[in-house]
Amino acid sequence: MREGVMPADPERAAALEVVHLLRDVALRLELAVGEFARTTGLHGTDVRALIRLLDAERAGAEATPSWLAQQLGMTSQATTAVIHRLEAAGHVERLRSRSDGRSAQLQVSDSAVELGWQFFGPLLNRMAAETATLSPADQAALKRWLTAMAQAIG
Amino acid sequence: MREGVMPADPERAAALEVVHLLRDVALRLELAVGEFARTTGLHGTDVRALIRLLDAERAGAEATPSWLAQQLGMTSQATTAVIHRLEAAGHVERLRSRSDGRSAQLQVSDSAVELGWQFFGPLLNRMAAETATLSPADQAALKRWLTAMAQAIG
DNA sequence: CGAGGATAGCTCACTGAGTGAGGTAAAGTG
DNA sequence: CACTTTACCTCACTCAGTGAGCTATCCTCG
Numbered sequence: 001m002r003e004g005v006m007p008a009d010p011e012r013a014a015a016l017e018v019v020h021l022l023r024d025v026a027l028r029l030e031l032a033v034g035e036f037a038r039t040t041g042l043h044g045t046d047v048r049a050l051i052r053l054l055d056a057e058r059a060g061a062e063a064t065p066s067w068l069a070q071q072l073g074m075t076s077q078a079t080t081a082v083i084h085r086l087e088a089a090g091h092v093e094r095l096r097s098r099s100d101g102r103s104a105q106l107q108v109s110d111s112a113v114e115l116g117w118q119f120f121g122p123l124l125n126r127m128a129a130e131t132a133t134l135s136p137a138d139q140a141a142l143k144r145w146l147t148a149m150a151q152a153i154g
Numbered sequence: 155m156r157e158g159v160m161p162a163d164p165e166r167a168a169a170l171e172v173v174h175l176l177r178d179v180a181l182r183l184e185l186a187v188g189e190f191a192r193t194t195g196l197h198g199t200d201v202r203a204l205i206r207l208l209d210a211e212r213a214g215a216e217a218t219p220s221w222l223a224q225q226l227g228m229t230s231q232a233t234t235a236v237i238h239r240l241e242a243a244g245h246v247e248r249l250r251s252r253s254d255g256r257s258a259q260l261q262v263s264d265s266a267v268e269l270g271w272q273f274f275g276p277l278l279n280r281m282a283a284e285t286a287t288l289s290p291a292d293q294a295a296l297k298r299w300l301t302a303m304a305q306a307i308g
Numbered sequence: 309c310g311a312g313g314a315t316a317g318c319t320c321a322c323t324g325a326g327t328g329a330g331g332t333a334a335a336g337t338g
Numbered sequence: 339c340a341c342t343t344t345a346c347c348t349c350a351c352t353c354a355g356t357g358a359g360c361t362a363t364c365c366t367c368g
Contacts (some may be wrong), residue, residue, distance in 0.1 A: 015285035018293055020209070022298040026180035027206075027225075028307040034227040043354075052181075060219070066316060071181075078355045080318060085354095096200040102316040102363045103175055124173055126306040131299070138295060139172055141305040145288065145296065146175040152280040153182040197325075220345060232326045234347060239325095256334045256345040 022149065036119045042089070048072060048092060049082050050116060053108045063106040064097070135153070158166040176303065185291070190273045196243070202226060203236050204245060204270060207262045218251070 037047045050073045056063040069079035083106065086092040091112035097103040129137065177241040191201045206225045223233035224277040237260065251257040263271035285293065 012279075012282055014290070014293060016278065017284040018285050018296050018300070019281045019302070020212075021297060022179065022281075023183065023205075024209075025176065025303050025307065026183045028304055029180045030175065030184060031227045032307055039279045045354075051177075051228055055178075058174075063319095064316080072364075073185045074357060076317065077319085077357085081354070100244055100316080104317075123307060125166075125171065127165055127176075127303055128169040130302045130306055131172050132165055134299070135293075136168070139168060141288075141292060142296075142299065143175060145254055145285070146172070146179055148284045149179050149219050150175070150182055153179065153186055153277060153282055199325075218345080219347095229327060230346065231328085231348085235325070254335075254345080258346075 018072065030119075032123060039119070040115065041132060043085070045072065045074070045078075045082055046089075048112055049079075049086065050108065050112055051120075053092065053106055054113065059109060062097075064103050065106065066103075076133075086112075166232070186274075186277060193273070194269065197239070199226065199232075199236055200239055200243075200245075203233075203240065204262065204266055205274075207246065207260055208267065208270060211262060216251075218257050219260065222255075222260065240266075 025141060033047050033051070034044050036042075038045045038105055040047070042050075049072060050071075052068060053063050056067075065079050065083060066076060068083070069076045070080060074083070083092060083094065087094060092111055093107045095105045095107055121154045131142070134142070187201050187205070187272045188198050189200045190196075194201075196204075203222055203226060207217050207223060209222075219233050219237060220230060222237070223230045226233060228236075228237070237246060241248060243261055247261045247263060249261055251259045269304065285296070288296070
């Protein structure tokens with residue numbers, strides 16, 4: 001049944017199973033984002049943008065519209081629209097960057113943080129709690145593997 | 155800086171970092187899907203549908219339009235349109251189910267399998283190769299963790 | 309310095325993916 | 339055998355995202 005395109009190597013097959021499991025988790029995360037969007041009246045893209053902006057804040061990085069566009073895999077025009085929607089909903093503020101007069105700095109509002117945490121907080125907490133049951137060594141191994149996966153994709 | 159909404163527990167914080175890393179991997183996978191869609195002229199949704207159909211085939215499960223709609227988090231009408239697009243492109247065939255006269259069974263074509271493998275094959279192979287460097291015990295631990303994550307989300 | 313080009317972000321007009329309303333046919337259920 | 343439910347579809351419409359093209363700012367090099 002279509003084995004032709006897949007390597008039959010049993011060792012590789014076992015590893016592929018892990019990768020498929022990872023993909024499944026990624027899909028479920030995406031569906032959770034969609035569900036959050038539906039319940040809040042936001043759009044999927046808007047939620048994804050909000051998440052990325054919060055990530056940037058957590059990492060201490062400056063978030064600009066063009067940076068966000070790249071993160072979302074969208075054009076700058078579509079990103080402009082996303083920012084306008086989030087701005088209108090009071091979830092994001094557009095601050096003028098003083099280092100570059102052309103650019104703008106995006107700042108998520110407290111209300112957005114709380115909104116996000118209200119939905120994703122329990123989910124992330126469940127995931128973190130499950131992860132916390134592992135030994136520090138296992139968690140470190142997990143980090144290494146996930147980092148390798150990120151690199152293998154990008 | 156907004157520590158109020160996050161638990162300050164250092165143990166939990168370490169676990170959360172792993173979870174954030176997982177989210178990052180999920181995002182990169184989604185971006186890869188988008189890139190594949192752009193290069194093939196398909197739409198993101200169509201690619202996601204194709205992936206899910208291939209997953210179903212691999213798992214030996216029957217794929218119906220309503221099943222696919224649920225997998226994509228979309229309405230049945232939108233899914234009908236997706237199937238029509240994939241059908242027109244020759245990537246999917248609609249077979250009549252004999253167990254249920256209302257339902258249809260979706261079957262991906264060989265061309266679609268090859269198209270998908272051409273793009274995702276190298277990516278999955280890189281990921282599988284990296285995963286294969288781990289010990290069988292570590293891979294088993296990974297599977298347990300990923301399964302727990304899937305459950306924590308869903 | 310100042311012209312030429314690159315970059316960041318935007319508006320406008322348009323396309324088409326996805327939704328809501330509602331229809332048909334087959335399958336369960338009393 | 340009526341009555342409801344389920345699976346899938348068509349139709350009309352909305353609005354998210356794209357391509358074309360603009361403005362303002364920054365960078366580079368003669």
